[in-house]
Amino acid sequence: MSAKSSLAEKTIVVTRPLTQAQNILELLELRQATAIHFPVISISVSKNVDIAKQYFKKLTEYQVIIFISANSVHYAMSTAQELGIGFNNSMLAAVGPATKTALEKYGCTVAIVPETGFTSEDLLNDPALHDIAQQKILIIRGDGGREHLRQSLEERGALVDYAEMYRRQLPSERNSINLTQLPKHDTAILLYSAESAQNLWSLCTLEEQQWLSNIAFIVGSKRIAEATTRVGFANNSIIAENPSDEAMLTALSTWAQMLPHS
Structure with missing residues (x-):
């Protein structure tokens, strides 16, 4: 026993x-x-997903695409499949190992992930996100959330867009x-x-x-x-x-x- x-x-x-x-x-x-x-x-599709789709149609314009969570990966991949596009030719970043694993399950290669930690601050420590003046970066996330990552990237001279894929809500039943x-x-x-x-x-x-x-x-x-x-x-x-x-x-x-x- x-x-x-x-x-x-x-x-x-x-x-x-x-x-x-x-x-x-x-x-x-x-x-x-x-x-x-x-x-x-509870997690459901964002009301802003149509805006995200417009960004997805021009993925090649972005030097870096950052995924904030495993949920952002799942909803983004579903939308990308619907549009008939993929992320394989993009430089992908994940905010932590769970997000990285989710991307890899879809056959994606992750170029940027924190060596330790799971936060925006940890991701910002990666050298690949230091010299980014005039680079276009797409952050794939849920509705709302912290603004620290975007603000820090913009302070470094990057041009940042949000693709909001899902929303978090209080469950209708408990x-x-x-x-x-x-x-x-x-x-x-x-x-x-x-x-x-x-x-x-x-x-x-x-x-x-x-x-x-x-x-x-x-x-x-x-x-x-x-x-x-x-x-x-x-x-x-x-x-x-x-x-x-x-x-x-x-x-x-x-x-x-x-x-x-x-």
Whole structure:
């Protein structure tokens, strides 16, 4: 019989949409945890996709095309297939390894990816994005989001366009489970963005909001931890090295080892 996992009999609430959550849900089950899928963001096609299509029709004008997330890859590739075009002749950049992997699954070669980290700041450290005056760059992303990447590229003299492929929304329905019925001391919540923290707060009843103030949050960055506290949850965050499944599981193990043994 295999050794008992540190996450055995722990309850882990995963807040990502199912397409992104499937892998960690399976990994949690393998570790004998009770995994609860409680998505706080729904993903759908952007209302700006027609503008994005116009940019796609002139991809050869861009020296660099930056993909912000795996979602940006999936929606962009679907649109490109519809238009009968491809990205194989472009210099592609990915904001992190998950985005890079998504591109490679579509047969694309990624030229620029951070050596470490998953953020716009990490991507901007790549030498290929330093001397870019007068270069045209297309950022493929979801609606809204941070402006830091575009602003920094423009400060370096680049000409930047956005192709917004998808939008993130508050789900129209939530998981019907009453979070207050979960084990109080053996439950942790996984959060992957500042928006997720806000949405979780919005989806919860007042009773659940109060209950969550005593629950541990495993978050993918310091910025998400700050947002979690700012929204109204107590400062109970454990910050993972990054938002990858591996790093979040490592942070979960750290949390589990800190719990009092019964």
